[in-house]
Amino acid sequence: MEIRLKHLTKIFPGNPKKNIPDTHAVEDLNLTIPDGKLYALLGPSGCGKSTTLNMIAGLSEPSSGEIWFGDEDVTDLSPEKRGIGLVFQNYALYPHMTVYKNVAFPLTNLRVEEEVKDASGNTVLDGEGKPLIKKRKLTKIEIDKLVRETAKIVQIEEYLWRKPNQLSGGQQQRVAIARALVKHPRVLLLDEPLSNLDARLRLQTREEIRRIQKSTGITTIFVTHDQEEAMSISDEIVVMKLGVEQQSGLPQEVYNEPANRFVANFLGTPPINFFHGEIKDNKIYVGDAMVKEIVDKKLPDQKVTVGIRPEGIVPNPKGVLPFHVDQIITQGRDILIQGDHPEETRPCKFVVDAFTDVKVGDIRCDVKPHKCFAFSLEGNEERIA
Amino acid sequence: MIKKNNWKGWLYLAPIIILMSVFTFYPLISTFLIAFMKNYDYQVQTSEGFTFDNFGIVLHIIPIVSGNAEPAWVTDVIEYAIPNTLIITFVTVPLSIIIALAIAVGLNSIPKFQKIFQTIFFIPYVTNSIAVGMVFAVLFDYKGIINFLIGDMGSPWIDQGAPRWKAMIALCIYIIWSSLPFKILIFLSGLAGIDKQYYDAAKIDAAGRFKTLMHVTVPLLSPQILYVMITSFIGAFKEYDSVVGLIGKPGTDAGTNMYTVVYYIYDSIGRNQVDYASAAAVLLFIVILAFTGIQFWVSKKRVHY
Ligand SMILES: Nc1ncnc2c1ncn2[C@@H]1O[C@H](COP(=O)(O)OP(=O)(O)OP(=O)(O)O)[C@@H](O)[C@H]1O
Numbered sequence: 001m002e003i004r005l006k007h008l009t010k011i012f013p014g015n016p017k018k019n020i021p022d023t024h025a026v027e028d029l030n031l032t033i034p035d036g037k038l039y040a041l042l043g044p045s046g047c048g049k050s051t052t053l054n055m056i057a058g059l060s061e062p063s064s065g066e067i068w069f070g071d072e073d074v075t076d077l078s079p080e081k082r083g084i085g086l087v088f089q090n091y092a093l094y095p096h097m098t099v100y101k102n103v104a105f106p107l108t109n110l111r112v113e114e115e116v117k118d119a120s121g122n123t124v125l126d127g128e129g130k131p132l133i134k135k136r137k138l139t140k141i142e143i144d145k146l147v148r149e150t151a152k153i154v155q156i157e158e159y160l161w162r163k164p165n166q167l168s169g170g171q172q173q174r175v176a177i178a179r180a181l182v183k184h185p186r187v188l189l190l191d192e193p194l195s196n197l198d199a200r201l202r203l204q205t206r207e208e209i210r211r212i213q214k215s216t217g218i219t220t221i222f223v224t225h226d227q228e229e230a231m232s233i234s235d236e237i238v239v240m241k242l243g244v245e246q247q248s249g250l251p252q253e254v255y256n257e258p259a260n261r262f263v264a265n266f267l268g269t270p271p272i273n274f275f276h277g278e279i280k281d282n283k284i285y286v287g288d289a290m291v292k293e294i295v296d297k298k299l300p301d302q303k304v305t306v307g308i309r310p311e312g313i314v315p316n317p318k319g320v321l322p323f324h325v326d327q328i329i330t331q332g333r334d335i336l337i338q339g340d341h342p343e344e345t346r347p348c349k350f351v352v353d354a355f356t357d358v359k360v361g362d363i364r365c366d367v368k369p370h371k372c373f374a375f376s377l378e379g380n381e382e383r384i385a
Numbered sequence: 386m387i388k389k390n391n392w393k394g395w396l397y398l399a400p401i402i403i404l405m406s407v408f409t410f411y412p413l414i415s416t417f418l419i420a421f422m423k424n425y426d427y428q429v430q431t432s433e434g435f436t437f438d439n440f441g442i443v444l445h446i447i448p449i450v451s452g453n454a455e456p457a458w459v460t461d462v463i464e465y466a467i468p469n470t471l472i473i474t475f476v477t478v479p480l481s482i483i484i485a486l487a488i489a490v491g492l493n494s495i496p497k498f499q500k501i502f503q504t505i506f507f508i509p510y511v512t513n514s515i516a517v518g519m520v521f522a523v524l525f526d527y528k529g530i531i532n533f534l535i536g537d538m539g540s541p542w543i544d545q546g547a548p549r550w551k552a553m554i555a556l557c558i559y560i561i562w563s564s565l566p567f568k569i570l571i572f573l574s575g576l577a578g579i580d581k582q583y584y585d586a587a588k589i590d591a592a593g594r595f596k597t598l599m600h601v602t603v604p605l606l607s608p609q610i611l612y613v614m615i616t617s618f619i620g621a622f623k624e625y626d627s628v629v630g631l632i633g634k635p636g637t638d639a640g641t642n643m644y645t646v647v648y649y650i651y652d653s654i655g656r657n658q659v660d661y662a663s664a665a666a667v668l669l670f671i672v673i674l675a676f677t678g679i680q681f682w683v684s685k686k687r688v689h690y
């Protein structure tokens with residue numbers, strides 16, 4: 001089911017008496033989250049990701065704007081009527097219940113609608129000739145079946161009789177997903193589900209989330225501040241900063257064509273390198289070195305910030321860009337080089353093939369044009385080339 | 386090294402050990418010994434040897450040896466003290482816990498006036514229980530406001546001639562009222578420690594208010610509930626000052642129909658029957674011990690730390 005956020009805004013009121021200003025946690029957010037896709041909300045801490053998610057879940061009321069699930073306006077609907085599953089930032093499993101009871105709990109509150117049948121199995125009609133519908137609770141047997149089915153999907157069958165505190169972080173996370181999935185929600189919301197896990201488990205669990213999402217086909221929104229996580233498993237991402245959307249789209253697209261300096265900086269490890277530069281005669285310069293020729297449009301001469309991705313700098317004795325190499329860090333598959341350039345805004349990092357021959361000292365490098373961007377110095381520091 | 390400094394540790398502990406020896410251990414042991422002494426004389430501290438009879442006499446199983454006509458007090462325990470204490474315990478403890486829990490949960494969900502109400506509910510706790518008893522005595526006076534409200538002017542609740550069951554109702558209401566503040570305080574502090582996310586989770590899971598209370602709040606509050614339960618059961622078994630505070634004497638007739646076990650023990654000492662008082666105290670001790678043991682045992686399964 002497609003989710004649309006229209007002009008969604010959340011303002012936490014401050015206190016004028018004590019000079020505490022309002023917090024604009026989310027500002028005029030417009031998003032369309034496609035049906036059946038894994039969508040990532042990405043941004044640094046405090047940018048309003050959890051707030052957005054809580055509004056979609058119905059736990060927090062928007063200050064203005066609308067939330068649509070398909071063609072239903074759910075803005076004023078209470079959380080239990082929205083048909084969502086939510087995995088909390090720290091799971092919030094009920095500590096006193098076994099895994100089984102945790103997963104079964106949402107089902108015990110569920111009411112299913114059913115046509116009333118008479119003794120011979122015929123549908124009973126109501127006064128207007130329509131089938132009579134009655135709501136009823138799920139039976140123990142139905143609940144058991146659903147719990148076991150879901151437990152199988154997230155592979156927690158062996159732990160059903162344990163308490164949450166007897167599980168590892170990764171197992172708890174799967175239980176939390178099971179609890180969210182068991183009632184077959186229309187939407188699955190995950191709030192930084194991997195932040196409590198160690199690096200290896202994080203990798204493994206994110207693959208698992210991807211697998212579960214694919215196999216169930218539930219529209220899923222995934223909140224994270226880890227760009228790598230978002231890039232690697234989501235179908236589409238949106239990058240936020242201080243409550244404002246910066247850019248959304250396919251992960252690779254956003255990486256390759258960042259809308260502004262913030263997005264370029266936020267995506268990619270190691271992060272992009274920034275230099276003071278300028279545009280002259282439709283060419284981008286860092287110091288005296290011409291690093292890229294702009295071909296698709298004509299830009300006026302101006303000072304800019306030049307961003308070059310770490311993989312866009314290639315050592316070459318005849319290259320245009322001089323560097324002073326401080327440190328060479330071997331990372332197995334490739335080498336991370338840390339170096340300085342007079343125009344840099346922070347120490348540069350670039351990644352080269354493990355067999356490249358580099359030594360500490362002065363070197364020269366080439367720049368791959370498609371890994372090189374120019375950002376305006378004004379306003380939101382949009383990318384202009 | 387450790388051995389050398391050992392005396393220092395004992396020195397630090399000495400004050401408390403001496404105080405506890407004098408005021409706790411010595412009386413405790415004496416009580417147990419006296420309970421098994423035949424015709425113990427308190428003034429000269431003599432007895433005629435070991436016996437189980439004191440328990441029998443207290444429970445009115447064995448007739449007292451002296452004289453043919455039995456004094457009135459021999460049936461006090463079996464007819465009044467034990468039934469009254471049991472009624473007080475099993476009525477006031479569950480009711481006060483449920484009411485305190487309801488008030489605490491209610492207070493917790495209205496953050497706006499929480500502080501004011503918290504103060505109001507806490508006032509009885511900082512007020513002298515005899516003073517509160519006097520207020521209740523005025524309320525339950527035969528021409529008091531309660532009778533005025535129920536339109537039964539002149540029929541006594543706690544005054545001379547009141548039926549035992551009516552006095553019991555008034556007493557239980559008074560006990561529940563004065564035991565609420567402490568319980569509410571404990572529950573409020575427990576509630577403050579429950580992560581709000583569990584309530585968000587329960588909302589997402591579509592659990593209603595009552596279900597959330599029973600399946601989330603109560604289990605997560607179970608350590609506090611157990612603590613309150615055990616301390617209030619012990620307190621209720623030892624109820625005494627509330628009778629004094631409300632009624633001022635052991636009964637609404639000429640006799641002792643409002644006796645509790647501790648009231649009986651107290652009066653026995655007054656009659657110079659320290660041996661019977663000790664026997665009753667030992668019985669009470671055993672009952673409380675057993676009851677507390679059962680609660681701990683049951684709670685192993687039900688309390689979630
Ligand atoms: N109840 C609240 N009252 C006032 N301000 C709040 C409240 N909740 C959140 N905020 C503010 O709103 C902003 C967004 O918070 P939010 O929790 O959505 O951030 P986040 O993107 O989820 O961050 P993180 O990655 O650290 O979880 C923050 O500046 C935060 O201080």
Ligand SMILES: [Mg+2]
Pocket residue numbers: 049050051089191192
């Ligand atoms: Mg958050």
